[in-house]
Amino acid sequence: MSRMDFKHIQKAHPAAEGPLTHADVDRIFIGGLVREFYSRVRRNERLGPIFARHIVGDWEPHLEKMTDFWCSVILKSGSYDGRPVPAHLKLKTVVEGDFAVWLGIFRETAREFCEPEVATVFIDRAERIAKSLQLAMFFRLPPHGKDMP
Numbered sequence: 001m002s003r004m005d006f007k008h009i010q011k012a013h014p015a016a017e018g019p020l021t022h023a024d025v026d027r028i029f030i031g032g033l034v035r036e037f038y039s040r041v042r043r044n045e046r047l048g049p050i051f052a053r054h055i056v057g058d059w060e061p062h063l064e065k066m067t068d069f070w071c072s073v074i075l076k077s078g079s080y081d082g083r084p085v086p087a088h089l090k091l092k093t094v095v096e097g098d099f100a101v102w103l104g105i106f107r108e109t110a111r112e113f114c115e116p117e118v119a120t121v122f123i124d125r126a127e128r129i130a131k132s133l134q135l136a137m138f139f140r141l142p143p144h145g146k147d148m149p
Helices: 004-011 027-043 048-052 061-075 084-089 098-113 116-138
Strands: none
Touching: 004 048, 004 116, 027 048, 027 116, 061 116, 084 098, 084 116
């Protein structure tokens, strides 16, 4: 492989995202953001009932799992070992438009809870995560031999 080919491959695969390094952003901070976000989700007329059907009783295990998830996403802590796609595929009452609602609540919470530059990082990563889950849940290729619209 020539040197030119190698450079092309490097451009096709961007460098891995590093952890957010900010004096205020640690597990306690992220746990607070997660708890505030989910308190808003629980009050939302569309998302609240979806979550209530799947998280009955004590929310603390879910909040801790989501704190681990966001620590892994933001701090690159490696503390989350779940599988988000299979967990979300089980949610049969979720529709594609619910992702916009989820993101709206997340953006609002992050902007109110975080300094602007920190909120930007959280929101950017949340948008990519939502897009990935949305594609996993709703994107389907047409049957073989059928043209896409």
